[in-house]
Amino acid sequence: MIRGLLFLAMAAHAQTVQGVTVNSVTHKPVAGAIVQLISAAPEQDAEAELELYRGRSDEAGRFRFDRVVPGHYRAIADAPGFPRANLAGRVARVSVAPGATVPEVTIAMTLAAVISGRVVDQDGDLIAYASVEALQYGYQSGKKSLQQMGNARSDDRGEYRIFGLMPGRYYVRAQMRAGATATYAPTFFPGQRDVTQASLLEAPTGGELHSIDIMLHQEELHNATGKVVDAQTGQAAANVYVMARTADGFANGGAQLADSFTIHGLIPGKYVLTAQESGGGTGRSARQVVDVGSADLTGVVLTLSAGLEVAGTVRTGSDVPDDATKIQFFLQGDDANIAGHINAAGAITFHNVRPDHYHLLWTLPKGIYVKSIKLGDRVLPDDGIDLTGPPAPLAIQLATDGGRIQGVVRNSAGEPVAGAVVTMHSDTAYDVWTATSDEAGQYAIRDIAPGEYRVLAFDDAPQGAPQDPDFRKPFEKSAVPLQVLPSTQQKVDLVAVPGVQGLVVGVGGGE
Amino acid sequence: MPLSHLFLAFLFLQAPKPGSVSGTVTNAATGGPVRKAHITLRAAEQTYTATTDAEGHFAVSGVTPGTLQAQVECAGFQALLRPEPVRVAEEQHVTNVTVALIPNGVITGRVLDENGDPMPQMMVEAALETYGLAGRTLSPRGSMQTDDRGVYRFFDLPAGRYFLMASNPALAGGWNGRVHGDAVETAYVATWFPAAAESRAATANQLAPGAELGGIDIRMRKMRVYHVRGKVVAPGSQQRLDAPVMLAACQTADRQFLYAPILRDGSFDASGVEPGSWCATVTATNPVHGFYARQTVTVTDHDVNDVILTVAATADVRGLALLDSGAPASLPRLPVQLVPLETPGRTVSATIQPDGTFTLANTAAGPYRVEVNSRTPYLKAVRFNGQDAPDGRILVPSSGGQLMLSLATDGGEIGGTASGENALITAFSSSGLEAGPAIAGAGSGGNFLLRNLAPGDYQVLAWETRDYSLVQYAEFRKLFDSRAVSVTVRSKSHETVTLTPVTAAEMEAAKARLP
CATH class of the missing domain: 2.60.40.10 (Immunoglobulins)
Structure with a gap:
């Protein structure tokens, strides 16, 4: 009921939002685009009901929404032939404030590209049902990796067509896994297994890159057999399931029956084998990396070990933090993500942690930051936590005296830049703080651990890239040094590093 | 040595x-x-x-x-x-x-708008006409989106009669929030090839083995569409209804399903609704708080703004299966189902445990038919809330109930010979609790044996073509009533019959006469 009243109160301040959809290359209006204005979810409320205003641009590309209630919005547009405008990474942001006229909104739309071709086998015979992907280097959790930007399946003529792609440079990869009768390993155009030797193809806006034909070679399938044993007794363990995974997402598994396991259908390559005792979170586990060559892999021995119990405390100064249950810590490993349990007394426990190297990640409520993390007497570095043996107690110190900075991001011509990504990093803090500038170029970052920082703003960087130290390195000389003081607000205006979208592809390198 | x-x-x-x-x-x-x-x-x-x-x-x-x-x-x-x-x-x-x-075939074409321009990213579904226990049905054989040129291409299709439907996936809805100022008042609604509103008015595409049917272009229907708005009320419950309202065409699968979220105040707003009769349902099968609501909404030439969907909690139907009138020691795990007699409805399934107990959880109130997919033992009698249900049909109240199943192993047999080789034999009893006929294939020399038949009167037929689906279709079987041999099966009896199969040519001719 209260929310209803609030809504009515806001409605009284409703404004008109209008604008135009234009072709980003020709600057001509795009007629008949479906335009949607979507309210931004309030922080810490993932289940919030959002407001959606939907309309269509007219012959002159113009759209208009009346009675839009105050709030922050994203504007996105769809029209045949144009990939969704927000896929470009640049979303048109709109703020509607009570009593203020909303500036004209321009949604720039880029005509999509198409990549098409055929998939054939070693004899030149067509392959149906092959999976074909258009890939680009992108960032996930600050790590550079190949990401799928579009995909298609070959038809009965072996033909595929990947459409709706953002114009840009792509690797094209085809593969097919249909069991014993037809398994073809992932192959990049024009015929490489390794991305470093693959061709990087330029897909032009509004154009089609055709005849991107890929020949696949049928693979012999091999089995991996072995034994999962108990660390104490050396005997074969019962109730164990073994999985084999590749870096590109293939997975196959088998149960240990009697005293051995077999995993079928493996093409040559590197696999991570994991064994897990049934009982899920409480069972023992094992992990080993193996190479499958041109024959069956036999005699693999996986030794089960019990998970470690990692325990410690979370404190703000000497106090138990307020609302400790809202604080979340995770141990992230290569193939595990373990959430820590924090009780009301501020004790934290990670159960059943397989001995390995992990990264400690966290999400915190507003107003606090992580000041220090100790394992026993040792202060942890920011590049991970060694849990290969019995761990010393963990001591996590939080603090509430974080600094704040705010300012405006401008381009070299002095104009405010909307949607710029601001990062600040230091050699001592665990976090890389980031923020995105609003339509007036303003940004704000709070809860920053006091210390020496370097601040950078990127006009048009790929999503996630500014968090990558390797990506930032060429721009370090443009970084603004900043001393963040406890509980102090500072104003820092920044000049954005101009568009660097294309750079990610250029960085190249292996996965 | x-x-x-x-x-x-x-x-x-x-x-x-x-x-x-x-x-x-x-x-x-x-x-x-x-x-x-x-x-x-x-x-x-x-x-x-x-x-x-x-x-x-x-x-x-x-x-x-x-x-x-x-x-x-x-x-x-x-x-x-x-x-x-x-x-x-x-x-x-x-x-x-x-x-x-036998080679598979291809059906390909484009989806076009009212000007004949191609429409990218429309959903196209290929449905194969089949006959079976459920009568004539259009069974989905795949769906795909048109590409940037509005082209779709189904390949690897077995031969048969196909119907194609195109719809706009963007119309389905599902936005979790309030939709305002929806200026899109006309929409492209689900269309059957070539430009029909219903499958009955659609043109069938006969696909021969290995053939390619090209140019199967679907011209989308563009219509004035409306909103269906209303409120979902759950008397006596503070529970948040975390499920969408679904609008489906009543009694047919001819239209696209549309979804609208239920907001925190209980309101919903489904847009893009074409005139016609729609069944609005809310279903949740959360193991603790299942709930269900259902109502028919008729859309004519204006928005419908006052739909009240009253939610009732679903309940469990608990059951016990007896074997030959006694408590079973160790039953095989048999599947038991409640098949709704009203559409749209949800089939509720459970497994009978070795001790005979089962729970059909989250059953919405309404009429159902009880099915046990087994002949060994066979289902002899059904009792629900203390009442016999001789035809296996029960009316479940909102409080659920107790279902008692009598399973028996004293079935009889029908054996004999059918002239020719590889004939299919069907025996159908109108008095039993089985929905379809018992089926067996004749072996070498035309010998066959149908076992574990519930005692009763049977109509026995032999078929030259082994079309398992078609011979289960009641309308088809009726065309050969005069050819059937009547047999009465008693407890543990063995009856013998000699059959002359319905020829493949007769079956083909009868297929053409089907409604």
């Missing part, structure tokens, strides 16, 4: 000398050879594989004498298990094993 060597020598002497199998795989439609077909020969202990060459030939040597099942697979063809096994005697070289594979 050590004992083990002696044993090996003995084995060696006893091992039969191997034979070989070779043959040809052809395309049943063209008669031409099929290359790169995979042949698998399976014996009890061993499996042999081969691939055909450019002439369609394959050869397997070193085959241990015995009986082998031959399976053939090739991309673009129906996989085939050869009905007659391959028999290999000692040192025998079986040649000329021929297998004709």
Whole structure:
């Protein structure tokens, strides 16, 4: 009921939002685009009901929404032939404030590209049902990796067509896994297994890159057999399931029956084998990396070990933090993500942690930051936590005296830049703080651990890239040094590093 | 000589000398050879594989004498298990094993707007006309989106009569929030090839084996569409209804499903609704708080703003199965189902435990038919909330209930001969709790045996073509009522009949007369 009243109160301040959809290359209006204005979810409320205003641009590309209630919005547009405008990474942001006229909104739309071709086998015979992907280097959790930007399946003529792609440079990869009768390993155009030797193809806006034909070679399938044993007794363990995974997402598994396991259908390559005792979170586990060559892999021995119990405390100064249950810590490993349990007394426990190297990640409520993390007497570095043996107690110190900075991001011509990504990093803090500038170029970052920082703003960087130290390195000389003081607000205006979208592809390198 | 060597020598002497199998795989439609077909020969202990060459030939040597099942697979063809096994005697070289594979076909075309311009990213569904226990149905055989040129292409389709429907996936809805100022008041609504609102008015596409039907262009219907708005109320419950309202065409699958979220104040707003009769439902099968609501909404030429959907909690139907009138010691795990007699409805399934107990959880109030998918034992009687249900139909109240099933093992048999080979035999009883007929295939010499039949009066028929689905279709079977042999099965009795199969030609002719 209260929310209803609030809504009515806001409605009284409703404004008109209008604008135009234009072709980003020709600057001509795009007629008949479906335009949607979507309210931004309030922080810490993932289940919030959002407001959606939907309309269509007219012959002159113009759209208009009346009675839009105050709030922050994203504007996105769809029209045949144009990939969704927000896929470009640049979303048109709109703020509607009570009593203020909303500036004209321009949604720039880029005509999509198409990549098409055929998939054939070693004899030149067509392959149906092959999976074909258009890939680009992108960032996930600050790590550079190949990401799928579009995909298609070959038809009965072996033909595929990947459409709706953002114009840009792509690797094209085809593969097919249909069991014993037809398994073809992932192959990049024009015929490489390794991305470093693959061709990087330029897909032009509004154009089609055709005849991107890929020949696949049928693979012999091999089995991996072995034994999962108990660390104490050396005997074969019962109730164990073994999985084999590749870096590109293939997975196959088998149960240990009697005293051995077999995993079928493996093409040559590197696999991570994991064994897990049934009982899920409480069972023992094992992990080993193996190479499958041109024959069956036999005699693999996986030794089960019990998970470690990692325990410690979370404190703000000497106090138990307020609302400790809202604080979340995770141990992230290569193939595990373990959430820590924090009780009301501020004790934290990670159960059943397989001995390995992990990264400690966290999400915190507003107003606090992580000041220090100790394992026993040792202060942890920011590049991970060694849990290969019995761990010393963990001591996590939080603090509430974080600094704040705010300012405006401008381009070299002095104009405010909307949607710029601001990062600040230091050699001592665990976090890389980031923020995105609003339509007036303003940004704000709070809860920053006091210390020496370097601040950078990127006009048009790929999503996630500014968090990558390797990506930032060429721009370090443009970084603004900043001393963040406890509980102090500072104003820092920044000049954005101009568009660097294309750079990610250029960085190249292996996965 | 050590004992083990002696044993090996003995084995060696006893091992039969191997034979070989070779043959040809052809395309049943063209008669031409099929290359790169995979042949698998399976014996009890061993499996042999081969691939055909450019002439369609394959050869397997070193085959241990015995009986082998031959399976053939090739991309673009129906996989085939050869009905007659391959028999290999000692040192025998079986040649000329021929297998004709039925090729699959292609249906391709475009989705067009009212000006004939192609429409990208529309959803197209291919439905195959089938006949079976449920009558004539259009069963989905795949769906895909049109590409940037508005083109779709279904391949690997088995031969048959196809109906195609295009819809706009963006219309389905599902936005979690409030939709305002929706200026899109006309919309492209679900359309059957070539431009029909319903499948009954649609044109069928007869796809022959290996054929390609091109130019199957669907012209989308553009219509004034409306909103259906209302409120979902749950008397006596503070629970948040975390499920969408679904709008589906009543009694048919001819229209697209539309979804609208239920907001925190209980309101919902479904947009893009075409005039007609819609069934609005809310279903949640959360194990603790299942709930269900259902109401028919008629949309004419304006928005419908006042729909009140009253939610009722679902309840559990708890049951016990008795075996031959006693508590069962160890039943096989049998599936039990409540099949809704009103559409749209949800089939509720459970497994009968070895001790005879079962729970059909989250059952919404309404009429259902009880089904136990078993003939050994067979379902003899149904009792629900203390009342006998002789036809297996029960009316579940919102409080759920107690379901008692009597299973029995005293079934009788019908055996005999059907002239010709490979006939299919059906025995149908109108008095039993089985929804369909008992089915068996005749073996060599035309002998057949139908076992574990619930006592009752049966109509027995033999069919030359082994079309399992078609012979279960009641309307089809009725066309041959005069040909059926009447048999009365008693507890543990064995009845014998001699049958003359309905010929393949008669079946084809009857198929054409179906409604």
